Amino acid sequence: MPAEFDLDVSAQSVDGVIRHLERTTEFKCERVTNRGSSLDLLYPGDAADIIKGEWPSGVTDIRAVDKRTIRIEFDAKVIGARDLVQNGWPHPMKLAPPSADPTLYAGARHVRHVGYLTLLSILLTIPVLVLSWAPFPNKEKKETTFASVSLALATLVQVIVAGPFYPKALKALVFSRVIEMDLLIVLSTTAAYVFSVVAFGYLVTHQALSTGQFFETSTLLVTLIMVGRFIAALARQKAVESISIRSLQTSFATLVLPNGDEEEIDTRLLQYGDVFRVSPESRVPTDGTVISGTSEIDESMLTGESRPVVKSKGSQLIAGSINGSGVLTVKLTRIPGDNTISTIASMVDEAKLTKPKIQEIADQVATYFVPVVVSLTIIVFCIWLAIGITIQQKSASEATIQSITYAITVLIVSCPCAIGLAVPMVIVVATGVAAENGVVFKSADAIEIAWKTTDVVFDKTGTLTQGKLSVAESEILDSSVGTKALLLGLVKDSKHPVSIAVATHLKSQGVSATAISDPKNVIGKGVEGAFAGRTLRAGNSRWLGLTDHASVQPILSRGYTVFCFTVNGKLAAAFGLQDSMREDALSTVVKLQERNIAVHVLSGDDDGAVRAVIAQFSIPSANIRSRCTPAEKQAYIKDLLSKTSTQGSKRKQKQPIVMFCGDGTNDAVALAQASIGVHMNGGTDVAKSAADVVLMRPSVAGILVAMAVSRKSMHRIAFNFGWSFVYNVFAILLAAGAFVHARIPPEFAGLGELVSVLPVVAAGILLKWVKI
Known part of the structure; x- marks a missing residue:
């Protein structure tokens, strides 16, 4: 399981941290660098010669992967991969066989490891079960021999298979002060094994206990725990493989x-x-x-x-x-x-590694679960000891043995694995399902809260509209200064949709750009630069103070987006631009409103252009803002978050969850301020998005997909928590003898591992086939 840390190298070196982690946890650490591109090459000689030798320009790191393979990190803008292989070294080298997706490779290796241990445990457990349960002739005469063989096999299981549980549980308890689920497994398997060893000692001294030995209990418990873990690991791996973007x-x-x-x-x-x-x-x-x-x-x-x-x-x-x-x-x-x-694969991996806040509940439950079960075990022991002596009239030794078997059964039947899998199994599948539907969650928090969204705030240009503006009207007021050439030189490198539309329009007229000195984008306003001592500015009419200009007013009145160009503060040109609505914008807004989700529109565009578009929607005027700066968008969202939302027929009040959906242009502040920031994207530039959710297709309906995935995921997690609670309550009562005439024998208590884990695994996996 990968983890992410912030490291202060002034306090401790990377190697020192790795050594500390390996000493205090059960994990093995591998140092992985990411300084650009990387390539694995086969080197015929000693890798140390290459590492210590002179590196080609652009290479940032070289390290040995194995005896024949070296991994080279390099800057692809300085030296290309092909040039690096063909010309970068004194000896010819070849590409190493392609390595698998690191996420899939690590998962497959873990599945194989768990699988081998599970198989070994099964092979050692079967003879113990046969010796304990099979009706051999003259079994009583051979009881000591059978018990000796069972002891040997059970010891191998306890040391080889269950052995790794001990350091993990104890290190967490000693170094991290955390009570982990594995501690309960250690206590239950150890209790069953130790009791059987003691019973074997009594057998050897010809004072056999009435319960006999049940080595089959400890071995079967370990085996079933391993089977459960193998099934969970395999199911998780299959889920990850099925949604692997890198494939x-x-x-x-x-x-x-x-x-x-x-x-x-x-x-x-x-x-x-x-x-x-x-x-x-x-x-x-x-x-x-x-x-x-x-x-x-x-x-x-x-x-x-x-x-x-x-x-x-x-x-x-x-x-x-x-x-x-x-x-x-x-x-x-x-x-x-x-x-x-x-890039998408990295974002999906990032989402799978993040923890939603609901995971904190699971972690907290797990922290209290072990002490509660241990306390119940002690209570059960005391109660049955009292019942055995006072009510059943048994001797102290017989009552003690009976009490111990009940207590051990309670320990064994308590299964914390389902609680541990309740959240991560669902999050892994949900991120993949969303990605397959064109929605990339960059954090698990977004999956947790998206279904509770109370307000959706849209940017207009590039979100509700196509963002492909075209010039519908233009007026050149001063052609003596080479207005078109100056304007094209000023805006040709700008990525804003309005600037792109004007630049495209001018290029279509055969205009050649004039070189402008140091043009600068002014966020939310426009572009400015200088030429031959003259100050050039191009942008919205408010920034340039031209809203009431006689040449600008008619364009505004026709509902166009106005783009003005000034030279030394004097209007030289004005353009009216128009945009078209996205096909799914209206249906998406209607569906949101049907769910009692308030819809808002914030735009930096002129009021007439905004009203012309929004007229097609039934959005209250109070929820529409035009001519918004990035700071005003942030303030609007902040104000929404500070209010208590009242929704539904029962007028139930709840904390607002505000989703802001923008195309990323001038929207970074608003994306960060909202509860969930959604970035509209055409699919080729996702790396720059700082949002919580990225829509890979240019369709606002993606936010409905995000909400649907969130809702179904939380339902699955709620089911998992509910099932874990119901199972553990019923199983503990049954194991403790609360139903008097029905109880779980110690040798079969381990079957509870499968009973509890399989529904949780199934709930997560089946999410993949749910219709979104």
Whole structure:
């Protein structure tokens, strides 16, 4: 299980921390660096020679993976992977066989380890069960021999299989002051084993106890615990494999050489500047821009969009998507180690590693669970001791033995594993299910609270609308200064949708950009720069103080977004831009309102443009704000969070959960302020998002998916907690003899492990097939 820490290297070195962790926990630590791209190479000589020798430019770290393999970390913008392999070393080297997804590899290794221990435990337990339960002839005469064999086999199980539980439980108790679930397993298996050893001692001295030995109890308990853990580990691994995003990465790519020839290479050897060809019905090896060809691309595995998307010259391709019948020539934009697949996979991994707040409840329950069970065990022992002596009229020794068997059964039947699996099993599956539907949760907290959303706040441009603005009206007031060329030079590098629309419009007219000195983006306002001593500004009319200008007012009155350009404070040009509504925006807003979720719209756009779009929705005027700066958006959301929400027919008050949905442009502050920040994304630039949720397809309906996944996940977790509680209460009462005529014999108490764990595992796995 991976963990994340912040390390103060001035207080302790990395190696020192690793040694401390290995000494105080049961975990083995491996140092993994992430300084850019990495490549595993096969070196024919001694790896130490390479590590100690002179490194090529761009290489940041080299370390030995095994006797023949070295791992090289490098800056892909300084030296490409292919150049590194072919020209970077005095001796020729080859790529090592591709390593598996590290998450899948670590999980598979854990499953194998648990599987081997489980198999060993089964092989050692079966003879003990046969010797204890099989009706051998003259069994009484051979009882000592049978018991000796059982003792030997049970000891092997206790030492080899159950042995790892001891250091883990004791280290947690001693070093971390934490009572872990494994402590209960240690207590129960040890109690059953020690009691049987004592009973064996009495047998050898010809003073056999009435209960006899039950070595089968300790061995069967350990075996069933291992079987339960193996099933849980295997189920978790299968769930992770089924939702692995990295598996979409293809192994080979067709490289187009400068002379036009083609060469098939390992995808890992692609580097910046490469051009590759995508054949019909093949998978796109990495992100890129189409430079020739036309085809339809299936992006459903990443974006959730079932319809193929037509791609032609200038279109962006996403790694892992599947080409249709056409042939595409593509210019690489992101290398395989840093493309959409790897970025999404990293975010999904990050979400799986985070803990929702509800996990704290499970951890707290686990902390109290062991002391409570131990206390109940002592109480059960005392009660049955009193009953045996006073009511059943048994001797003190017989009553003590009976009390011990009841107490041991209570210890054995109490199963904490279901509580430990209740949350993480569901979170693992939920993150994958959401990713398959085009929604990437970057934190488990978002999964926990999304279903309780009370308010959804939308940005307008790029969220409710397509964000593909076009110039509908333009007016050049001063052409003497080369207005169009100056404006294009000022805005051509801006990524804001309005600037992009104006730049596209000017380029379509054949305008050539004038070089502008140091243009700067002013967040929420526009762009400014200088040329030949003149101050240039382009942006919204409010920032430039031109809202009431005679040339601006008519454009505003027609509901357009107004973009103004000034030279030394004087209006030189004004543009009216229009946008189109997203197809699913109206239906999404209606569904939210049907669920009594308040919908709000915040926009930095002009009031007329905002009202023209929002007129199609039934959103109260009080919930609409135009001409908002980033700070005003933040303040609005902060105000929503400070209010108590009243919803539903029963007018029940609850703490607001505010979801803000924006396209990431000028929305960073609002995304951070909201309870859940949702970033609208086209699928190719997810790395820059600081939101809690990323919508991989340009569809606001993704927030409904996020809420649905959240709701179903929390229902599964609630079921898991409920089942764990019901099972443990009923099983402990049954084991303690509370039902008088019905009890669980000690030798069968371990079966409770499977009874408790299997429903929890099933509840998590079945989430994958639930319709979202």
